[in-house]
Amino acid sequence: MDSIIKKKIIKFDSSNIQEKEDLLSTERALAIFIQYADEIEPQQLSITMRTPGEDKALVLGFLYNEGIISQSKDVLKVNAVSPDEMVVLLSKFKPKDTVETDRNFVSSASCGVCGKSSIEDAMKVNFTPIKNDDIRIDSKIINNLFNKLGNSQSDFTKTGGIHAVGLFDLEGHLLETSEDIGRHNALDKMIGHAFINNTLPLSNNIVLLSGRIGYELVQKSLMAGVPILVAIGAPTSLSYDTSKKFNQTLIGFLKQSSFNIYCGEKRIGY
Structure with a gap:
Protein backbone atom coordinates (compact mmCIF):
# COMPACT_ATOMS: atom_id res chain seq x y z
CA MET A 1 0.00 0.00 0.00
CA ASP A 2 1.38 3.38 -1.02
CA SER A 3 2.34 5.94 1.63
CA ILE A 4 1.35 8.77 -0.76
CA ILE A 5 -1.79 9.20 -2.85
CA LYS A 6 -2.92 11.72 -5.49
CA LYS A 7 -6.05 13.85 -5.07
CA LYS A 8 -7.59 16.59 -7.19
CA ILE A 9 -7.66 20.01 -5.52
CA ILE A 10 -8.55 23.60 -6.31
CA LYS A 11 -5.49 25.83 -5.87
CA PHE A 12 -6.15 29.48 -5.10
CA ASP A 13 -3.29 31.93 -5.61
CA SER A 14 -4.32 35.62 -5.47
CA SER A 15 -6.66 35.97 -8.44
CA ASN A 16 -5.59 32.72 -10.09
CA ILE A 17 -7.72 29.61 -9.49
CA GLN A 18 -6.81 26.27 -11.05
CA GLU A 19 -7.62 22.61 -10.67
CA LYS A 20 -4.61 20.38 -10.18
CA GLU A 21 -3.42 17.17 -8.57
CA ASP A 22 -1.74 17.21 -5.18
CA LEU A 23 0.08 14.55 -3.18
CA LEU A 24 -1.23 13.60 0.26
CA SER A 25 0.24 11.40 2.97
CA THR A 26 -1.87 8.27 3.34
CA GLU A 27 -3.66 7.78 6.66
CA ARG A 28 -5.21 4.40 7.44
CA ALA A 29 -6.12 2.48 10.56
CA LEU A 30 -3.96 -0.47 11.61
CA ALA A 31 -5.46 -3.04 13.99
CA ILE A 32 -2.89 -4.75 16.21
CA PHE A 33 -3.64 -8.20 17.65
CA ILE A 34 -1.49 -10.26 20.01
CA GLN A 35 -1.76 -13.91 21.02
CA TYR A 36 0.06 -15.20 24.09
CA ALA A 37 1.26 -18.80 24.21
CA ASP A 38 -1.59 -19.84 26.50
CA GLU A 39 -4.34 -18.21 24.40
CA ILE A 40 -6.44 -19.99 21.78
CA GLU A 41 -6.94 -16.99 19.52
CA PRO A 42 -5.54 -13.48 19.06
CA GLN A 43 -6.94 -10.56 21.05
CA GLN A 44 -7.17 -7.04 19.66
CA LEU A 45 -4.80 -4.76 21.52
CA SER A 46 -4.99 -1.44 19.69
CA ILE A 47 -6.04 0.42 16.58
CA THR A 48 -3.63 3.12 15.50
CA MET A 49 -3.89 5.64 12.67
CA ARG A 50 -0.70 5.40 10.65
CA THR A 51 1.02 5.84 7.31
CA PRO A 52 1.18 2.40 5.65
CA GLY A 53 4.62 0.88 5.24
CA GLU A 54 7.03 -0.52 7.83
CA ASP A 55 4.02 -2.01 9.63
CA LYS A 56 6.03 -4.87 11.14
CA ALA A 57 8.54 -2.42 12.63
CA LEU A 58 5.72 -0.17 13.84
CA VAL A 59 3.97 -3.02 15.65
CA LEU A 60 7.12 -4.48 17.21
CA GLY A 61 8.31 -1.03 18.29
CA PHE A 62 4.90 -0.34 19.84
CA LEU A 63 4.92 -3.67 21.72
CA TYR A 64 8.50 -3.09 22.91
CA ASN A 65 7.69 0.40 24.16
CA GLU A 66 4.61 -0.96 25.97
CA GLY A 67 6.79 -3.52 27.74
CA ILE A 68 4.92 -6.44 26.15
CA ILE A 69 8.07 -7.75 24.45
CA SER A 70 11.70 -7.18 25.42
CA GLN A 71 13.76 -9.57 23.28
CA SER A 72 13.50 -11.30 19.93
CA LYS A 73 12.68 -14.70 21.46
CA ASP A 74 9.43 -13.22 22.83
CA VAL A 75 8.08 -13.09 19.25
CA LEU A 76 7.28 -16.30 17.40
CA LYS A 77 5.74 -14.77 14.29
CA VAL A 78 4.29 -11.55 12.89
CA ASN A 79 1.43 -12.10 10.43
CA ALA A 80 -0.12 -9.48 8.17
CA VAL A 81 -3.59 -11.04 7.89
CA SER A 82 -4.74 -8.09 5.78
CA PRO A 83 -3.24 -4.75 4.66
CA ASP A 84 -4.61 -3.16 7.85
CA GLU A 85 -4.35 -5.98 10.41
CA MET A 86 -1.26 -7.38 12.10
CA VAL A 87 -1.19 -10.40 14.43
CA VAL A 88 1.81 -11.04 16.67
CA LEU A 89 2.24 -14.55 18.10
CA LEU A 90 4.12 -14.49 21.38
CA SER A 91 6.17 -17.26 23.03
CA LYS A 92 5.38 -16.06 26.55
CA PHE A 93 2.32 -16.65 28.72
CA LYS A 94 -0.12 -13.86 29.43
CA PRO A 95 0.82 -11.96 32.62
CA LYS A 96 -1.69 -12.54 35.41
CA ASP A 97 -2.03 -8.83 36.15
CA THR A 98 -2.87 -7.85 32.55
CA VAL A 99 -5.88 -5.53 32.33
CA GLU A 100 -7.89 -6.19 29.18
CA THR A 101 -8.83 -2.56 28.60
CA ASP A 102 -5.39 -1.05 29.17
CA ARG A 103 -4.65 -0.64 25.46
CA ASN A 104 -7.86 -1.52 23.67
CA PHE A 105 -8.45 1.85 22.02
CA VAL A 106 -8.12 3.94 18.90
CA SER A 107 -4.93 5.99 18.79
CA SER A 108 -4.99 9.08 16.63
CA ALA A 109 -2.02 10.15 14.55
CA SER A 110 -1.14 12.83 17.10
CA CYS A 111 -1.50 10.93 20.36
CA GLY A 112 0.52 8.02 21.69
CA VAL A 113 -1.05 7.73 25.15
CA CYS A 114 -4.73 8.39 24.31
CA GLY A 115 -7.11 5.78 25.68
CA LYS A 116 -5.10 4.61 28.64
CA SER A 117 -7.45 3.40 31.35
CA SER A 118 -6.00 5.63 34.09
CA ILE A 119 -3.56 8.46 34.72
CA GLU A 120 -1.37 5.92 36.50
CA ASP A 121 -1.25 3.82 33.32
CA ALA A 122 -0.25 6.81 31.23
CA MET A 123 2.52 7.75 33.65
CA LYS A 124 3.74 4.18 34.11
CA VAL A 125 7.50 3.79 33.61
CA ASN A 126 9.44 0.61 32.85
CA PHE A 127 12.83 2.13 32.13
CA THR A 128 15.99 2.81 34.08
CA PRO A 129 18.06 6.01 34.18
CA ILE A 130 20.55 6.61 31.36
CA LYS A 131 23.94 5.58 32.71
CA ASN A 132 26.49 6.46 30.01
CA ASP A 133 27.72 9.82 31.34
CA ASP A 134 31.05 9.57 29.52
CA ILE A 135 29.47 10.58 26.17
CA ARG A 136 30.51 14.03 24.96
Whole structure:
Protein backbone atom coordinates (compact mmCIF):
# COMPACT_ATOMS: atom_id res chain seq x y z
CA MET A 1 0.00 0.00 0.00
CA ASP A 2 1.38 3.38 -1.02
CA SER A 3 2.34 5.94 1.63
CA ILE A 4 1.35 8.77 -0.76
CA ILE A 5 -1.79 9.20 -2.85
CA LYS A 6 -2.92 11.72 -5.49
CA LYS A 7 -6.05 13.85 -5.07
CA LYS A 8 -7.59 16.59 -7.19
CA ILE A 9 -7.66 20.01 -5.52
CA ILE A 10 -8.55 23.60 -6.31
CA LYS A 11 -5.49 25.83 -5.87
CA PHE A 12 -6.15 29.48 -5.10
CA ASP A 13 -3.29 31.93 -5.61
CA SER A 14 -4.32 35.62 -5.47
CA SER A 15 -6.66 35.97 -8.44
CA ASN A 16 -5.59 32.72 -10.09
CA ILE A 17 -7.72 29.61 -9.49
CA GLN A 18 -6.81 26.27 -11.05
CA GLU A 19 -7.62 22.61 -10.67
CA LYS A 20 -4.61 20.38 -10.18
CA GLU A 21 -3.42 17.17 -8.57
CA ASP A 22 -1.74 17.21 -5.18
CA LEU A 23 0.08 14.55 -3.18
CA LEU A 24 -1.23 13.60 0.26
CA SER A 25 0.24 11.40 2.97
CA THR A 26 -1.87 8.27 3.34
CA GLU A 27 -3.66 7.78 6.66
CA ARG A 28 -5.21 4.40 7.44
CA ALA A 29 -6.12 2.48 10.56
CA LEU A 30 -3.96 -0.47 11.61
CA ALA A 31 -5.46 -3.04 13.99
CA ILE A 32 -2.89 -4.75 16.21
CA PHE A 33 -3.64 -8.20 17.65
CA ILE A 34 -1.49 -10.26 20.01
CA GLN A 35 -1.76 -13.91 21.02
CA TYR A 36 0.06 -15.20 24.09
CA ALA A 37 1.26 -18.80 24.21
CA ASP A 38 -1.59 -19.84 26.50
CA GLU A 39 -4.34 -18.21 24.40
CA ILE A 40 -6.44 -19.99 21.78
CA GLU A 41 -6.94 -16.99 19.52
CA PRO A 42 -5.54 -13.48 19.06
CA GLN A 43 -6.94 -10.56 21.05
CA GLN A 44 -7.17 -7.04 19.66
CA LEU A 45 -4.80 -4.76 21.52
CA SER A 46 -4.99 -1.44 19.69
CA ILE A 47 -6.04 0.42 16.58
CA THR A 48 -3.63 3.12 15.50
CA MET A 49 -3.89 5.64 12.67
CA ARG A 50 -0.70 5.40 10.65
CA THR A 51 1.02 5.84 7.31
CA PRO A 52 1.18 2.40 5.65
CA GLY A 53 4.62 0.88 5.24
CA GLU A 54 7.03 -0.52 7.83
CA ASP A 55 4.02 -2.01 9.63
CA LYS A 56 6.03 -4.87 11.14
CA ALA A 57 8.54 -2.42 12.63
CA LEU A 58 5.72 -0.17 13.84
CA VAL A 59 3.97 -3.02 15.65
CA LEU A 60 7.12 -4.48 17.21
CA GLY A 61 8.31 -1.03 18.29
CA PHE A 62 4.90 -0.34 19.84
CA LEU A 63 4.92 -3.67 21.72
CA TYR A 64 8.50 -3.09 22.91
CA ASN A 65 7.69 0.40 24.16
CA GLU A 66 4.61 -0.96 25.97
CA GLY A 67 6.79 -3.52 27.74
CA ILE A 68 4.92 -6.44 26.15
CA ILE A 69 8.07 -7.75 24.45
CA SER A 70 11.70 -7.18 25.42
CA GLN A 71 13.76 -9.57 23.28
CA SER A 72 13.50 -11.30 19.93
CA LYS A 73 12.68 -14.70 21.46
CA ASP A 74 9.43 -13.22 22.83
CA VAL A 75 8.08 -13.09 19.25
CA LEU A 76 7.28 -16.30 17.40
CA LYS A 77 5.74 -14.77 14.29
CA VAL A 78 4.29 -11.55 12.89
CA ASN A 79 1.43 -12.10 10.43
CA ALA A 80 -0.12 -9.48 8.17
CA VAL A 81 -3.59 -11.04 7.89
CA SER A 82 -4.74 -8.09 5.78
CA PRO A 83 -3.24 -4.75 4.66
CA ASP A 84 -4.61 -3.16 7.85
CA GLU A 85 -4.35 -5.98 10.41
CA MET A 86 -1.26 -7.38 12.10
CA VAL A 87 -1.19 -10.40 14.43
CA VAL A 88 1.81 -11.04 16.67
CA LEU A 89 2.24 -14.55 18.10
CA LEU A 90 4.12 -14.49 21.38
CA SER A 91 6.17 -17.26 23.03
CA LYS A 92 5.38 -16.06 26.55
CA PHE A 93 2.32 -16.65 28.72
CA LYS A 94 -0.12 -13.86 29.43
CA PRO A 95 0.82 -11.96 32.62
CA LYS A 96 -1.69 -12.54 35.41
CA ASP A 97 -2.03 -8.83 36.15
CA THR A 98 -2.87 -7.85 32.55
CA VAL A 99 -5.88 -5.53 32.33
CA GLU A 100 -7.89 -6.19 29.18
CA THR A 101 -8.83 -2.56 28.60
CA ASP A 102 -5.39 -1.05 29.17
CA ARG A 103 -4.65 -0.64 25.46
CA ASN A 104 -7.86 -1.52 23.67
CA PHE A 105 -8.45 1.85 22.02
CA VAL A 106 -8.12 3.94 18.90
CA SER A 107 -4.93 5.99 18.79
CA SER A 108 -4.99 9.08 16.63
CA ALA A 109 -2.02 10.15 14.55
CA SER A 110 -1.14 12.83 17.10
CA CYS A 111 -1.50 10.93 20.36
CA GLY A 112 0.52 8.02 21.69
CA VAL A 113 -1.05 7.73 25.15
CA CYS A 114 -4.73 8.39 24.31
CA GLY A 115 -7.11 5.78 25.68
CA LYS A 116 -5.10 4.61 28.64
CA SER A 117 -7.45 3.40 31.35
CA SER A 118 -6.00 5.63 34.09
CA ILE A 119 -3.56 8.46 34.72
CA GLU A 120 -1.37 5.92 36.50
CA ASP A 121 -1.25 3.82 33.32
CA ALA A 122 -0.25 6.81 31.23
CA MET A 123 2.52 7.75 33.65
CA LYS A 124 3.74 4.18 34.11
CA VAL A 125 7.50 3.79 33.61
CA ASN A 126 9.44 0.61 32.85
CA PHE A 127 12.83 2.13 32.13
CA THR A 128 15.99 2.81 34.08
CA PRO A 129 18.06 6.01 34.18
CA ILE A 130 20.55 6.61 31.36
CA LYS A 131 23.94 5.58 32.71
CA ASN A 132 26.49 6.46 30.01
CA ASP A 133 27.72 9.82 31.34
CA ASP A 134 31.05 9.57 29.52
CA ILE A 135 29.47 10.58 26.17
CA ARG A 136 30.51 14.03 24.96
CA ILE A 137 29.29 15.35 21.60
CA ASP A 138 30.64 18.46 19.88
CA SER A 139 27.92 21.09 19.40
CA LYS A 140 28.70 21.24 15.66
CA ILE A 141 27.62 17.60 15.32
CA ILE A 142 24.27 18.50 16.87
CA ASN A 143 23.77 21.47 14.52
CA ASN A 144 24.56 19.34 11.46
CA LEU A 145 21.75 16.92 12.30
CA PHE A 146 19.20 19.50 11.13
CA ASN A 147 20.06 19.31 7.41
CA LYS A 148 20.80 15.60 7.47
CA LEU A 149 17.31 14.74 8.63
CA GLY A 150 15.68 17.24 6.29
CA ASN A 151 17.52 15.86 3.27
CA SER A 152 16.43 12.31 4.11
CA GLN A 153 12.69 12.99 4.39
CA SER A 154 11.46 11.63 1.06
CA ASP A 155 7.71 11.72 1.84
CA PHE A 156 7.79 15.11 3.56
CA THR A 157 9.31 16.79 0.52
CA LYS A 158 6.38 15.50 -1.55
CA THR A 159 3.46 16.13 0.81
CA GLY A 160 4.60 18.39 3.66
CA GLY A 161 2.30 16.36 5.90
CA ILE A 162 4.42 13.82 7.69
CA HIS A 163 6.73 13.53 10.71
CA ALA A 164 10.19 12.02 10.74
CA VAL A 165 12.59 10.49 13.23
CA GLY A 166 16.30 10.21 12.50
CA LEU A 167 18.67 7.76 14.17
CA PHE A 168 22.30 8.89 14.32
CA ASP A 169 25.50 7.51 15.76
CA LEU A 170 27.56 9.61 18.15
CA GLU A 171 29.60 11.03 15.26
CA GLY A 172 26.47 12.40 13.62
CA HIS A 173 26.16 9.85 10.83
CA LEU A 174 22.55 9.23 9.81
CA LEU A 175 21.75 5.53 10.20
CA GLU A 176 18.02 5.50 9.52
CA THR A 177 14.99 7.70 8.91
CA SER A 178 11.40 6.67 9.70
CA GLU A 179 8.38 8.70 8.57
CA ASP A 180 4.71 8.62 9.58
CA ILE A 181 1.77 10.96 10.01
CA GLY A 182 2.08 10.24 13.73
CA ARG A 183 5.28 11.34 15.45
CA HIS A 184 4.90 8.53 17.99
CA ASN A 185 4.43 6.02 15.14
CA ALA A 186 7.62 7.22 13.45
CA LEU A 187 9.53 6.60 16.68
CA ASP A 188 7.88 3.20 17.14
CA LYS A 189 8.98 2.28 13.59
CA MET A 190 12.57 3.27 14.29
CA ILE A 191 12.68 1.36 17.58
CA GLY A 192 10.97 -1.59 15.87
CA HIS A 193 13.75 -1.72 13.29
CA ALA A 194 16.30 -1.73 16.10
CA PHE A 195 14.37 -4.58 17.77
CA ILE A 196 14.39 -6.59 14.53
CA ASN A 197 18.11 -5.94 14.01
CA ASN A 198 18.97 -6.73 17.67
CA THR A 199 20.57 -3.30 18.17
CA LEU A 200 18.65 -2.32 21.31
CA PRO A 201 19.30 -0.53 23.57
CA LEU A 202 20.27 2.56 21.56
CA SER A 203 22.74 3.60 24.24
CA ASN A 204 25.30 5.01 21.78
CA ASN A 205 22.92 6.92 19.54
CA ILE A 206 21.26 10.29 19.03
CA VAL A 207 17.59 10.50 18.05
CA LEU A 208 16.21 13.56 16.24
CA LEU A 209 12.48 14.34 16.06
CA SER A 210 11.02 16.57 13.36
CA GLY A 211 8.43 18.17 15.66
CA ARG A 212 7.91 18.95 19.33
CA ILE A 213 8.88 16.68 22.23
CA GLY A 214 5.85 15.38 24.10
CA TYR A 215 5.95 13.09 27.12
CA GLU A 216 5.14 9.94 25.15
CA LEU A 217 8.19 10.49 22.91
CA VAL A 218 10.51 10.84 25.89
CA GLN A 219 8.89 7.73 27.35
CA LYS A 220 9.53 5.69 24.19
CA SER A 221 13.09 6.99 23.78
CA LEU A 222 13.94 6.09 27.37
CA MET A 223 12.51 2.60 26.87
CA ALA A 224 15.02 2.26 24.01
CA GLY A 225 17.87 3.64 26.14
CA VAL A 226 18.46 6.78 24.04
CA PRO A 227 20.94 9.09 25.87
CA ILE A 228 20.47 12.19 23.67
CA LEU A 229 17.03 13.23 22.36
CA VAL A 230 16.90 16.21 20.00
CA ALA A 231 13.94 17.94 18.33
CA ILE A 232 13.22 20.70 15.85
CA GLY A 233 10.46 21.91 18.17
CA ALA A 234 10.03 22.51 21.88
CA PRO A 235 9.67 20.09 24.79
CA THR A 236 6.71 20.13 27.16
CA SER A 237 7.04 20.50 30.92
CA LEU A 238 6.42 16.80 31.54
CA SER A 239 8.90 15.71 28.87
CA TYR A 240 11.50 17.97 30.50
CA ASP A 241 10.80 16.60 33.97
CA THR A 242 10.97 13.01 32.75
CA SER A 243 14.20 13.44 30.78
CA LYS A 244 15.83 15.17 33.73
CA LYS A 245 14.67 12.52 36.19
CA PHE A 246 16.13 9.72 34.09
CA ASN A 247 19.43 11.46 33.21
CA GLN A 248 18.68 11.98 29.53
CA THR A 249 20.09 14.87 27.47
CA LEU A 250 17.15 16.84 26.04
CA ILE A 251 17.65 19.37 23.23
CA GLY A 252 14.98 21.44 21.48
CA PHE A 253 14.58 24.21 18.89
CA LEU A 254 17.38 22.74 16.77
CA LYS A 255 18.45 24.99 13.90
CA GLN A 256 21.48 25.10 11.64
CA SER A 257 23.40 27.32 14.05
CA SER A 258 21.65 27.06 17.42
CA PHE A 259 19.75 24.86 19.85
CA ASN A 260 18.52 24.83 23.45
CA ILE A 261 19.77 22.29 25.98
CA TYR A 262 17.10 21.65 28.60
CA CYS A 263 18.91 19.03 30.67
CA GLY A 264 21.89 16.69 30.46
CA GLU A 265 24.22 19.43 29.19
CA LYS A 266 27.28 17.45 30.38
CA ARG A 267 27.10 15.36 27.19
CA ILE A 268 27.44 18.38 24.88
CA GLY A 269 30.76 20.11 24.22
CA TYR A 270 30.55 23.86 23.60
